Amino acid sequence: MLKHALFLIAVLGLLNTGNVLARGANTPEYATIYITRSLNYDARKANINPKIVDTIVRIFSWEIDFNKDLQKGDRFIIVGNGGTHPSAIIYLGANKRVAVFAYTDKHGQNNYYDINGKSLYPSFLKAPLKYDRISSKFQRKRFHPILKTWKPHRAVDFAAKSGTPVYSVASGVIQHRKRMGALGNVVYIKHGSNYTTVYGHLSRFSHGLKPSSKVKKGQVIGYVGSTGRSTGPHLHYELRYNGIRQNPLTYRLPKQKNVGTTDLWNFKNKANKILNSLRSY
Ligand SMILES: [Zn+2]
Numbered sequence: 001m002l003k004h005a006l007f008l009i010a011v012l013g014l015l016n017t018g019n020v021l022a023r024g025a026n027t028p029e030y031a032t033i034y035i036t037r038s039l040n041y042d043a044r045k046a047n048i049n050p051k052i053v054d055t056i057v058r059i060f061s062w063e064i065d066f067n068k069d070l071q072k073g074d075r076f077i078i079v080g081n082g083g084t085h086p087s088a089i090i091y092l093g094a095n096k097r098v099a100v101f102a103y104t105d106k107h108g109q110n111n112y113y114d115i116n117g118k119s120l121y122p123s124f125l126k127a128p129l130k131y132d133r134i135s136s137k138f139q140r141k142r143f144h145p146i147l148k149t150w151k152p153h154r155a156v157d158f159a160a161k162s163g164t165p166v167y168s169v170a171s172g173v174i175q176h177r178k179r180m181g182a183l184g185n186v187v188y189i190k191h192g193s194n195y196t197t198v199y200g201h202l203s204r205f206s207h208g209l210k211p212s213s214k215v216k217k218g219q220v221i222g223y224v225g226s227t228g229r230s231t232g233p234h235l236h237y238e239l240r241y242n243g244i245r246q247n248p249l250t251y252r253l254p255k256q257k258n259v260g261t262t263d264l265w266n267f268k269n270k271a272n273k274i275l276n277s278l279r280s281y
Pocket residue numbers: 136153155156157235236237
């Protein structure tokens with residue numbers, strides 16, 4: 001695995017010198033999107049099929065925030081540009097490099113995986129803690145026990161003993177970790193560019209967690225409490241997609257996929273061949 005990783009770094013390092021790609025003309029086999037303004041704008045300029053652009057956004061938004069991270073001079077190399085299913089897409093950014101390779105599984109589904117055969121998106125836990133019961137579901141209107149008014153509750157409340165550990169439901173990056181009005185001690189975690197989870201009323205946070213800290217799926221981020229506007233110990237949990245709160249109990253999150261073990265050797269071999277072929281591009 002390390003050998004593959006080093007190889008990837010070596011090849012991409014070579015590409016990044018710029019000279020190799022200086023010939024730059026878009027052949028049917030390879031195409032490059034040079035970022036000057038935005039992915040959409042520059043992809044159109046490079047005559048890239050809009051379906052491929054959709055694919056790029058769908059896959060790479062787990063690794064790149066297209067609004068914040070993309071910089072002038074970044075490149076996307078599309079290998080096998082003939083149809084709408086390239087065999088590889090490689091992002092060469094100022095701060096990050098990401099390569100994905102196509103693989104069709106036994107159900108005939110085509111997806112993209114990293115050099116180790118893993119899809120870029122993380123898998124999510126069903127619930128962020130071991131809870132006693134659900135004390136309030138996701139609902140448009142509920143009678144608020146403290147405010148004594150009808151308010152929407154676009155979250156799930158999990159009742160649990162004070163001090164019960166709370167886990168990040170997936171790998172991600174801490175966005176906020178602070179005391180915030182009604183939510184009390186709250187943690188916001190960003191997963192990819194589109195998903196955010198929110199954990200409220202915590203008694204305390206895990207040591208060493210700061211905004212921009214990376215967290216893993218199942219990592220303890222804090223402990224159940226009753227801080228903020230709360231009548232008893234519980235976790236207020238939100239799942240947001242593009243800023244819109246979804247029902248965490250019914251929302252269908254993407255499931256992480258891996259290249260099948262019997263195909264893995266072949267897959268890695270093909271991926272390395274593709275990277276190798278870029279040397280002469
Ligand atoms: Zn709540």
